[in-house]
Every structure is written in C-alpha cells, then in structure tokens.
Amino acid sequence: MAKQIPDNGYRDIFNNSKSTILVMDVDAPVYTILDVNDAYLQATNTTRETLVGKGVFAAFPANPTDEVSKNIERTIFSFEQAIQTKKPHTMSNYRYDIPIRGTDQFEERYWTTTNTPILDKDGNVSYFIHSPENVTELYKLAEREKAGIEALKNQRQQLYSTFMQAPVGIAILRGSRYIVELINPPLCELYEKTVEEIMGKPIFDVLYHARGLGFEGLLDNVRLTGESFKGQGVAVPLSRNGQVEIAYVDFVYEPFRENDGTISGVIVIATEVTEQVNAKKKLEEAEESTRLAVGAVGLGTYDLDLKTGEMATSLQFANIFGFEKPVSRKQYISVFHPDDIELRNKAHVTAIATGKLLYEARVIWTDLSVHWVRVEGKVFYDTSGKAERILGTLLDITEQRNSKEEQRKLITLVDNSVDLMSILNMDGTNSYINQAGMDLLGFDSIEEVTSTPIAELHDPVDFKQVESEVLPTVMSTGHWAGTMLVRHLKTHEIFPVFNNCIRIDDPVSGAPIAVGAVMRDLRPEIKAKQALADSEQLLRSITSAAPTGLWMSDEQGNITYINQTWADWTGLAYHEHMGSGWLTSIIEEDRQKAANRFLAALNNRSLYEVEFRIHHADGTIHWCVASGKPQYQANGTFTGYIGACVDITEQKNLQKQKDDFIGIASHELKTPVTSIKAYTQVLEKMLLKKGEKKEAGMISRMDNQLNRLNSLVGDLLDVTKINSGKLQFNPVDFDFNALIKDLTEDLQRTTEKHALVQQLTAQPVVHGDKERIGQVITNLITNAIKYSPNANQIIIRSSLKNNEVTLCVQDFGIGISQNNLNKVFEQFYRVSGDMQHTFPGLGLGLYISSEIIKREGGKIWVTSKEGEGSTFCFSLPVKINTI
C-alpha cells in the first residue's frame, strides 16, 4: 500500500506548489479572497494579510494608464464563465498590471489564467480557484519576434520599391546570355520597353540595335574578371518614339556575386545624360559665340595679375585705349584723363573689397581725341582670401555717353519747361510728369503721380471728353490737340488748358505704349485776352466820346472801321460805312472829289486831306475836313490809313459870314464912292469950264484918290470872291503883248521917276480873262514902282517858250529877304521890318494875282535879293493856233 498523504499535507502542497493559486468565494461582484498560496504572493509582490478577506478587485485595482486591456471586464467574464459552466475557464496572454506596493506605479504583467470552480456535494459551486501564470517574459519575447519578422518584411519591401522607384535605371542580368532577371521602370523607360517585353529575356534579344557595338565584350569582362566598368556620356543607339536615335548614357556594370562569391551575372545601373551632353555642347557653342560676340561688339578683354601687376589685354582692348596693339599696364594708365584718374583708383580699391570692378572714365588718344570707356571686372581671390586676379571687359561708350548727355539735356529741358509734359501709360496713370506739370496739377511727388488715375485730374463731366474724344482720337490718329478742362488735385480748381497729345508707339512692334502730352495753362492767356478786351472797350469808349470822326482803311482803301461819332453824325449804321459805303453820306456834289483825293493819296501813300459836305443826321448839311495818314507795320508793309474827320461847319459858317460881310461892305462902300466920283468929275468939268484950272487939278487928284480907294475896295471884294469860289472869269482870245503895252502906257502916267522899259519878244495870243490878267500885270508893275522908290527904271520883259508866255517885271528896289520869299503870295502878306508902315496897302494884291494866274492855268514866282530888287514873273499857256 502506498504511502498516504496526510490531510494537512495538502496544505503544504498548496503552499509549496509553484503554481500560483488564489481561492475566491463566489460572492459576486466582491469575489472575496478566501486563501492564497506562497507562489501567488511571490508573483504579485503581496502578503497574505493584505489579500485574505478582501475583494479581489479591491486588492488588485486596474492600472489607470492601461485603458486598452479591459482586464477587469475580461476577468469578471472568466469568473462568471467558470461559475456558470461549472468548468474551468482559461484566459490566455492577457495584460493585468500589478501595483508596485508603496507607490502609485504599476508593473506591466501578462498572464494566462485558469479559473476552476470547486463543486460541493450538491454539485453547486462553493468556491473557485484562480490560478494565474505569469507569462510576461514569454509574451514579450513573442512580441519581439513578431516585430523582427515584420521589420524584415518591411525592409525587403522597401528595398524592392527603392529598386523599382530609383531614378536611375537598374537591371540584373544573369548568365552568359545576360537574361534580364530584374529590371526597374526607369531602365525600361530608357530602353523604351515595357517590363513584360524585357523580363526573362536575353538583353540583346530585346535591344538588338545595340548588338555588336562592344557592349557584350564589356559585360563579359565584368562577369569574368569581377572588375566593374564605368561609362560616361557614352553614345548609345536607342529607340526614341519608334526611331533609333543616338542617346548619351552614363552607366556602371557591376558584377553580381552569389553568397559564395561566385559571379553569376552583371548589375547594370544607367542614367540618360543626353540633355546634359547637349546642354554642354550648347554651352561650348555659346562660349564660342560669346568669344565671337565680344570681338564683334567691340568688347575688349583683360586679365590682370594683381600679384605681379602684369596685365594681358586683347587687341580690342588696346584699340579702345587708342593703341594699335596691346601695351603695358602702365601705358594704359598713362592715357586716362587726369580728372578721372582718382575715380579709377577708387574703383580699384572698392573692387578688391566687393569683388566687382566697375567704372566709367575718359581716355585721351594720341590724336588728343577723348573717348569714354566702361571697365567691368570680377576679382578672384586665392585660398587665403587675398585678391589675385581681375578678369573683365572694356567697352567704348563714347557714343552712349554722348547720347546720354543728349538725353540728360533733353530731360533738363523737359524739367525746366514752363508747360506741363507728361507720359500717360496705357493703364490710365501717368508714369511721368515734369515739375511744371506737377506744380500745375498739385502733385507733391512722382509717387503720387504714378498712383493717381487721370480721372482724378478732371471733373467727372470733363473727363467724359477725355474718354470719348481725346484718347480715342490719339489712339486712332496718333494726335489730338485742343482745349480741355483739368482739375487741380488739391484745390479742385477747374481751369482750361491747351493740350497737345501724341501717341507713342513701340519702335519695334508698333503697338501704342503711351500717350505723351504737352499742356499749357490757358489762364494767363485768358486773363491777357480779358485785359485786351477791357482796354479795347476803353479805347472804344474814348473814340466814341471823341468829338471827332475816326476811321481806318485797309491797304486797298476799303474802310474797315469808323467810330460811333461818325456813325452818329451821318445817321448810318456802322456796316453801311464799310468798304466804300462811307461815300454815300457825302453830298453828291462833293462825293467824287472826296473819292478821287483819297484814291490819289492811296496810290502815293501820301497824307490825305479833303473838305466835303455830308448829309448830317440832324437833317442839315455839315462841312467836314477829313484827314488820313498811311500806316505801316514794323516791317514796312503798308496796312492802310488811319484818319480823322472834323466837323468844320461852324468855321465854314463864320468864314462865310465874314466873306458875306466884306462883300456887302465893299458893295456898300462902292455906292458912295460912285456918287462922290460923279460929283467930283462934274465939279472938275465945271471948274475947267470956268477956267479955274488949279482947282480943277485938285479935283482931278481927288478923283485919283477915289480910284485908289476903289481899287482897295475892289481887292477886298476879289479876296472874298476867291475865298467863296465866286471869282468869275470871262475868257477871250487876246494879244498878250498889246495888253502889256496898253497897261504900261497907262501906268507910265502914274510915275515920273521910273522909266517902264518894255522888252517884248513875241506876239502870243492868250485865251483867258483879259481884264483879270491885266489886273495881275498892273499889280506887278505898281508893286515894282512902289517898292523901288530910289530906282529909276523898271524892266518889263515877255518871252515865249514851249507854248508858254512868260512876263517878268524887274525892279531895283528894296527886295525881299530869302525867308519871306515864299510868303509874298499869301493873303495879307506885307513887307515886314522897319519900313512896314511906310508902304501902304492891304497886302492882298499878290495873293489875288497868284490866285488869278493859278485859275488861268499858269504859274507865278519871284526871285529877289534884299537891297537889290525883285523880279516877279508869271507864265501862261498860249493858244497854239494864233490869230
């Protein structure tokens, strides 16, 4: 009989069992711990005292940081399963963290637990055994293993995708036939094949056009020797869009080794570099072109070694400096303009610091001509940062410089213009306005100019003109000029300007790119016009107020202006006087005379003066004297006449009154003279009859005095007749010499002292008023007698020449001073000076004589020498057909 285990022996087994055992009551939901073995206590770091008698979940609270495991719920579920099914229930590999006693920390634990119900005799569950096995280590190991496999898988995947997605073409070729074992899309693309077309086939079966070009040998060499091969920019015939073309490829052939080190194939890595090769070619070409261009545009080049000071220059460089071939650096420096040397030196100092050399300076050629050059360069430094070289170019910019100078002058001109000048962009803003324009429109800065739409420079109503007329016209015809209204940006004053716009086209494409405008402020002009109008109004007022008619004519003699006074006098409207209309106001009798005189003056450009009568607006006839003066422009061009017209009616009336008075007075004087003369002559006869000769002689002398009186009265009458144009002539044919003889004989009787010597050489017949001409001859001879009291002869001479008869009466008397010579024929002239009162007379005789001779179509003149005598002459036309 085998040895039996004592009853309490099981407790020892319980306690010594390596399995962890916890015994719990079925008092859900507390599940009071009934007992626990040592292994359990050890596994959970607890003591029996802290567990027995307590609810299991109170003893082992859930780890609050582990929200995933839901261990409490799973544990309860397992408890319930075991209790309900009355069979053991196992939970595998679940997490249930154990609190670290004395802290609020938990220790991560994984468990596989079996809950085993213990049945009583009735078959009911009286308590159950909870036996957790700590599988934490196992669990974690399994986890790590799993992660390792996953990582490996990922790595493979990554490798493959790297291989497939690599930007370079990769393929593995196996065996001596180079069967494609693997190929990635970039290489397929390079070969212009699909993966299916290539995979598993000998490479040269697919790329047949690359056969026999030496690639097989290269591959063989790699495969057999294990030495890799690198090709750079190798030309390969490849299919491109179905055509075989030469492409450039960089490639590497690497041996493909098995694990044991044997070489079973070749790895091909290839990249197409066709574009780079082409670009490089182009670059080389460009470099060549640049070299050519540098020469063509006249760029000189240089290479300055800063350490040695040596400078290599191109031929062009030398030429620009005025040398036939390259010279030393020192010689180049010597030809810089003295004023620019400092600038050049500074530029070099700056270049060392900034790495860039740039300056413009003048050089003086040996022919002394000055040239502008632009020097550009790049500084190269050695590894220690010290400048060692400058490489660069040289350009002759004389022309640019000159044109720049022209441009600068032009801009100065524009900037100083008093008119606005602007450039309007096609977007409706000005890109430039000169200073005058900015001042005119109220801009403070050029920024304000460029940011202000032109619509703001006009009243909205006025801007419509710009939009609908100005801009469309400029765009379509290239030009617009006219007056428009603009508005000051700040004050909003609206004012007129004269704007001259032009369209500016792109010189190459011909497309309009801007509108240029020149604007002139019209305000000063308008002000000036107003001032002119005001002064014109003033002038008009003055001329209207003048008591004188004023007129103007053009160079043709047409009246272009008359003043209000003249219009008022004539009662005709302004326009009725224009042209030759002014003549209508002149009475018919005087009209032709006025017109003829004016035309005569106009033809000679001489002063014009004429008297005429007009029909005055008051219904009477008025006398006027019109005068005019020819007008000339500064350059001497005749422009017409400006003249005046004075109303002389009053004067004329006074003159007439005077003439009438003298006429009547003379007439009245003659009446008593007539009766006295009759009495005198009767008395003389009576005395003679009585034989009283002495008394009769006295009466006869009285009669002579009466004749003198009568002669004076006659002169007065004649003058009034001359003045009023009433002197009448009774022309007859008569023998001129016979008249002289008769008169001389009569006059000889009046003087005893003088011998009247006649020297008559011809016998002309004159047609004229015999009595009046006789009156002239008498006057001349009487004067000769009168003014030569101490002489004893007077010579009376007649001659005939060129159908003119001339009579001269020469005396040897007092003569006439030179300055009075022209006055002797004037009305009321009398001898002046000491002897004034000693010579009687009214001073009318010569005046009347001269008027008579003029009316007879002749001339009268005098030559004289003071103290020696005078010679008075007149000439008259003779009648051709003598008697």
Add this chain to the structure above:
Amino acid sequence: MKGKRIMLADDDPGILDAVSILLEFEGYNVTCTPNGASLLTMQTDLPDLILLDIWMSGVDGRDICRQLKQNTLTSKLPIVMVSASKDIERSALDAGADGFLAKPFEMDDLLQKIEQYIS
C-alpha cells in the same frame, strides 16, 4: 443929242442926285426913280435910254430889264445896266441889257456908253 431923256433907276439917292447933275450938266434930260418896278408901268412918254442899277433894295435890275425887253412897247429901249460888281456884266447882258458899266465909273465912260446907244 442934247435934250435926250434918260431914265435913271437906282435905290441910292446919292447916286441919283450925283449922276443926274452930271448928265444934266452934259445936256440930258434926266428922270430919276428909286423904285425899279415903276419902270414897268411906263406906258407913254418913254425915255431915250435907261440907266438901270442891278441891286435895288428888293428888286433885281436884271428882272426889270428882262421884262422891259419882253414888252413890245419897251423892247427897243436901250438899257445900260450899272453895278458895283464887275463880275455881273455877263448876266446883265444875258438879261438883255445893251450895255454895262461898273460902279464907280469914269464920267467919260458913262457918256461914251450913253452916246453909243442914243443916235
């Protein structure tokens, strides 16, 4: 010649007096009138010659002359017109005057004119 009758017409009494004395001294019968228009009323007892002034206070001697010359009764009567204005001679002759004499005149000239028309 003596005893011939001369009609003297002038508005100035001084002239009428002086000239009538002169003519009477020469043996003429002189009739004076200061009114020229009265000549037109003459019907009988006509003078041998009329000395007619031209300007006579309101009457123009030339009108008188013209009417006398148009009247058959007086048309043959010699008329010598007298005026202070020499220039009027032509119009006087135009009015039908036989002679003209300017005032003031010389006595001889007057007598010569008168004798010229009284035969």
